Amino acid sequence: MITRTASAARAVAVGGPILAAEGLRVRFGGLEAIGGLDLAVARGAIHGLIGPNGAGKTTVLNALTGFVRPSAGRLTFDGVETAGKGVAEIASLGLARTFQNIRLFGAMTVLESVLVGAHRRFHAGPLALVFGARKAREAERAAIAEAAELLDFVGLGPEVAARVATTLSYGHQRRVEIARALMSRPKLLLLDEPLAGMNAVEKVEIADLVRQVRERGISVLLIEHDMAVMRALCDRLTVLEYGKRLADGDPEAVLADPAVQAAYLGRAR
Known part of the structure; x- marks a missing residue:
């Protein structure tokens, strides 16, 4: 069982956000995958990014890390504007990530x-x-x-x-x-569904590992579908729906939002 710790319930912003997106837009041809997203990850926080399949979560990570070029908007990481910079240059600033599908050299x-x-x-x-x-x-x-x-x-x-x-x-x-x-x-670690395919014991272990990463002074932006884990682990949650921000705030309040329950948890509004 994953329980919410005192450290995960506190406000952790120290000197403003380590990462911020303002009006982020990503287009693929005629499709707007991300439509004007505002996102701020506090320094020292575990920030969750959730939403239905296809909501644009991985696209957001790809834009933040330089794997896709934003169509519009401002991106800053640790005080440096990063929109339009390449993957290597952004990584050199102290941003690291894992991928939804495991990418190891065979x-x-x-x-x-x-x-x-x-x-x-x-x-x-x-x-x-x-x-x-x-x-x-x-x-x-x-x-x-x-x-x-x-x-x-x-x-x-x-x-x-x-x-x-x-x-x-x-x-x-x-x-x-x-x-x-x-x-x-890294100063900030982006994790794209690190618990996917894991059993209950493994999920508890990886959730504890994420907490230990934060204890090393590394901020975390986490995509995950297990709401029990996200409720217990995150300081803040941002919810995406169709590439737009649906809700943002304290995990308990966000997950109790009727609009979030309708869009993500399948409950009637």
Whole structure:
């Protein structure tokens, strides 16, 4: 059972939002997938983004991370305007994500998969790598030690580090993805349905892991369909319907909103 903690019930904004979207619009040809969305994720918060299938939740994450270009609107992350910037440039600011469908490299080990997350901060030059310079070796050892620590943090012991990542169970592959994202040392972690396909025990474990991520000072924007988890875990919820914001606020109030129940939970208005 996932229970709502005191820390998850408090107001957590410190110095304003770490991420904000104002009037965000995304069009695919003649289809407007996101229509003028305003969204603010408080620094230090776990912010939930919910809505029916097809509401535009993943499209919002894609726009925030540079995978799709907004048609209009303003995006800011940690004080920097990001609308129109590329994926790598946005990631370098401290924004990391996981995906709705697991994306691991088929031939890589678990340890190698996590190390991929450190690529943007590995500064050893090609000559140093070729000739095994001391600085390069030290950087490599430090990265390996950090990756091992993160594997332990997400609940995967050293015994899986040398296994091919795609041979792990579905739930463990999800943990590898989270560790890889954390390896980039993000300020904000975007999680796209991390509990999908998991049993009740695994959901409790991953929800607890998300709390621990926040305790490390990392803000979280979370897409998830399990309302019991979202009610217990999130400081704030934003509800999308047909690419527009339907409701936003405290989870209890949002989930009690008749319009939300009609649109998302299937109850009559």
